[in-house]
Amino acid sequence: MDFDFTADDIEFRRELAAWLPEHLGGRFAALVGKGGSQNDELYAERIAWERELHAGGWTGLGWPAEYGGRPATITQRILFELEYAQARAPYRVGFQGTNLLGPTLIAHGTEAQKQRFLPPILSSDEVWCQGFSEPEAGSDLASLRTRAEADGDEWVINGQKVWTSHAHQADWIYLLARTDPAASRHRGITMFLVPMQQPGVEVRTIRNLAGGDEFNEVFLTDARTTSELVVGEVNGGWRIAMETLEYERGTAMLGYQTQFEREWESVAELARRTGGLEHETIRHRLVDSRVRLQIMHFNNLRTLTSLMQRGKLGSETSLAKIAWPEWHQQLGQLEMDLLGDAGQVTGADYELNPFQRSFLLSRAESIYGGSHQIHLNIAAERLLGLPRDPRP
Amino acid sequence: MNFAFDEEQEELRRTVRRFLDEHAAEPEIRRLMATDDGDDPKLWALMSGQLGLPAIAIPEEHGGAGFSFVELGIVLEELGRALACTPFFSTTVLAGRLLLGLDDERAEAYLGAIAAGAIRATVALTEASGSWSPGQVAMRAVETAGGARLNGAKDYVLDGATADLILVVAQADDGLGVFAVDAAAPGLTRTPLTTIDLTRKQARLEFDSVPARRLGADASTAVTSMLRQAAVALAAEQAGGAQRVLEMAVDYAKIREQFGRPIGSFQAIKHKCALMLTEVESMKSAAYYGLWCVSSGSPELPAVASTAQVFCSDAYVHVTGENVQIHGGIGFTWEHPAQLYFKRAQSAKAFLGSPDQHREILTGLYGLSS
Numbered sequence: 001m002d003f004d005f006t007a008d009d010i011e012f013r014r015e016l017a018a019w020l021p022e023h024l025g026g027r028f029a030a031l032v033g034k035g036g037s038q039n040d041e042l043y044a045e046r047i048a049w050e051r052e053l054h055a056g057g058w059t060g061l062g063w064p065a066e067y068g069g070r071p072a073t074i075t076q077r078i079l080f081e082l083e084y085a086q087a088r089a090p091y092r093v094g095f096q097g098t099n100l101l102g103p104t105l106i107a108h109g110t111e112a113q114k115q116r117f118l119p120p121i122l123s124s125d126e127v128w129c130q131g132f133s134e135p136e137a138g139s140d141l142a143s144l145r146t147r148a149e150a151d152g153d154e155w156v157i158n159g160q161k162v163w164t165s166h167a168h169q170a171d172w173i174y175l176l177a178r179t180d181p182a183a184s185r186h187r188g189i190t191m192f193l194v195p196m197q198q199p200g201v202e203v204r205t206i207r208n209l210a211g212g213d214e215f216n217e218v219f220l221t222d223a224r225t226t227s228e229l230v231v232g233e234v235n236g237g238w239r240i241a242m243e244t245l246e247y248e249r250g251t252a253m254l255g256y257q258t259q260f261e262r263e264w265e266s267v268a269e270l271a272r273r274t275g276g277l278e279h280e281t282i283r284h285r286l287v288d289s290r291v292r293l294q295i296m297h298f299n300n301l302r303t304l305t306s307l308m309q310r311g312k313l314g315s316e317t318s319l320a321k322i323a324w325p326e327w328h329q330q331l332g333q334l335e336m337d338l339l340g341d342a343g344q345v346t347g348a349d350y351e352l353n354p355f356q357r358s359f360l361l362s363r364a365e366s367i368y369g370g371s372h373q374i375h376l377n378i379a380a381e382r383l384l385g386l387p388r389d390p391r392p
Numbered sequence: 393m394n395f396a397f398d399e400e401q402e403e404l405r406r407t408v409r410r411f412l413d414e415h416a417a418e419p420e421i422r423r424l425m426a427t428d429d430g431d432d433p434k435l436w437a438l439m440s441g442q443l444g445l446p447a448i449a450i451p452e453e454h455g456g457a458g459f460s461f462v463e464l465g466i467v468l469e470e471l472g473r474a475l476a477c478t479p480f481f482s483t484t485v486l487a488g489r490l491l492l493g494l495d496d497e498r499a500e501a502y503l504g505a506i507a508a509g510a511i512r513a514t515v516a517l518t519e520a521s522g523s524w525s526p527g528q529v530a531m532r533a534v535e536t537a538g539g540a541r542l543n544g545a546k547d548y549v550l551d552g553a554t555a556d557l558i559l560v561v562a563q564a565d566d567g568l569g570v571f572a573v574d575a576a577a578p579g580l581t582r583t584p585l586t587t588i589d590l591t592r593k594q595a596r597l598e599f600d601s602v603p604a605r606r607l608g609a610d611a612s613t614a615v616t617s618m619l620r621q622a623a624v625a626l627a628a629e630q631a632g633g634a635q636r637v638l639e640m641a642v643d644y645a646k647i648r649e650q651f652g653r654p655i656g657s658f659q660a661i662k663h664k665c666a667l668m669l670t671e672v673e674s675m676k677s678a679a680y681y682g683l684w685c686v687s688s689g690s691p692e693l694p695a696v697a698s699t700a701q702v703f704c705s706d707a708y709v710h711v712t713g714e715n716v717q718i719h720g721g722i723g724f725t726w727e728h729p730a731q732l733y734f735k736r737a738q739s740a741k742a743f744l745g746s747p748d749q750h751r752e753i754l755t756g757l758y759g760l761s762s
Contacts, residue, residue, distance in 0.1 A: 001394060001395060001396065001397065001398075001462060001680070001683075001684050002393070002394050003393050003394075003395070003684075004393065005393060075393065268758070268759075268760060271760070277760055277761070277762045278762045283751075283755050283760050283761075283762070284748075284751050284755075286758075286760055287702070287751045287754045287755055287758065287760065288702070288751070290699075290754070290758060291699050291702045291703055291754065292703070294678075294695075294696075294699045295674045295677065295678055295699070295703055298674070298677035298678050298680070298681045299673065299674055299677045301393075301395040301677070301681070302395050302396070302673075302676075302677050302680070304393065304395070305393065305394055305395040305396045306396075308393070308394075309396070319669065319670050319673055322666070322667070322670050323670055323674075373659075373663070375666075376659075376662070376663040376666040376667065377659070377662065377663075377666070379666035379669055379670070380656075380662040380663065380665050380666040380669075381662075383666075383669060384642050384665055384666070384669060385642070385646070386642065386645060386646065386654075386656040386657070386661075386662050386665060387646070387653070387654050387656055387657035388657070389657065389659065390653070390657065
């Protein structure tokens, strides 16, 4: 049991730790700490920052060099996330491409797809969104109804997707559609790459409860894509999509720990400022929050060791997803309790302060990326071997 | 970076588990818990002679095996899993770690005796208030050229009635002192207490001018250090018991059928088990990190020790309660093991300071005092 790093890892970290503050000064200084999972502020400026990262050689870590990647061990990729969060660099744009579709194509894409799509993901010349959930298919994704019918060399797609983050900014969508109406549930599903800029694709904004508009509905009416843009096999899309979802649950969580520590510090400061620290119940709530944050840190270390030893993570990522949203929601509640009546007042146009935003936006965290209840089921069934829910 | 045990440590775990499965299975636990002593000299002799367990984290220069606190933690985790009724914690953790922190030849000799399996030992710190805070110790030693004398009482002393050596923490003129008292010392009355958790024996000790030998000088630092290490050791024990309890609950949920199917197929039960899993894994993570902190001398130890105690105490109580619940009616019986772990969880919560006392420590460490 040790917490040492190799000489290569230390050098990698040192290089990054020097590069980040240097490049976050100047024209990108205003981006420090900006952006968030439901927070699209300074979007165009953050795209420019992605290009700065790309020019500095910090994108495509661990991707094959022939597609623009840079060799990096898993440890180094983890160190990148930690240093990035430490430097309060802006929330990444292009997560769908860099973290989800990119690795999916590397694993399952054709050579032509990799050549065509991976470089523009890294250079931020193309931005992606994910078309999985539908109004009638959320937790039960396998019941999705969007269908694709072959038309010569092309596919015609009809249906509707929902909760599509950044659809209004995306150039492309990778989506799941039913290609075999006779096959039930996950058996007849295919993953397609579809251009957003076409008459058959219409995007409508969904306003979230914090007033933000990252989410969208995507209506597909005879939308088209080519047969070369099928990912993997026709009717073989489910297995690929499940892998994509696994990527979401892997290294993504690493940056959270540092952000959460910062947020906790700001809440301690808020408690000090508002006189909340005079009350033992507040002090204990703060201590309990910090205790649980530390516990998450210790759990992350064990997960990281597992990741470094095995190369990938499995269902144990459900344990993290069960823990951190609830932690964050409780902290948000404490923030609002400390603000009291003042916390009820917003800026003009419903502009929210960071505490109000955290309180409201954290409600999505136990819903997206697999709901809390789904993850309890996954943990119980796949980690403990308890019997599955009875099926109809 | 590697936050996992190595193959040798895993082999140690397997060896200890096999040993306890054979020598400390439930019938043995029940037999020993029904006695006042809660101690089987034959078991102790096997633990020392066959496995060298009391010696494991004692440095080689004092006759020990020279392993780290991590190895001791693994042993404690397994003892917690088995709920073994034996004075191992009091001897190796309370007494052993206190002796290690004292600069005194006699302390070193006692360590050698512990390593050899020749003596059981404990620390008598708490008094009627039950506080584990060294600052609350009221007993005052009378020190003369001829030695020291102790008067007063110590309560809730772990394995106090069976220990051969009692290390008494008392106020001295130059600060806090540790005084070695022989079990056979004149003026010492040891009364075993009947406790809810019968697997953990406690005693009241009364001192009427009992002769004692001071070990070292001001021992405030050594006592505080021992308490932090003990907090981590307790977390390891709690994690071991919690893992066993999780297995018990899940095993039952898989086989007990009602309404035509295993109760574990109902989400209410399934989700309870999943939440228990998150708690148990978190307990292990906290305990293991604590073990590493102690063994590496990390300055994080004070915060980690209290963090581990705040979390593990409440988590252990919670999972043992859920285990009773999942078992339904039979979980409420004396005969079923669920009650043994449930009671151990509560005694562990009270032991070495309550979670609220640890929250107060963390309040100070995090700069949150009003």
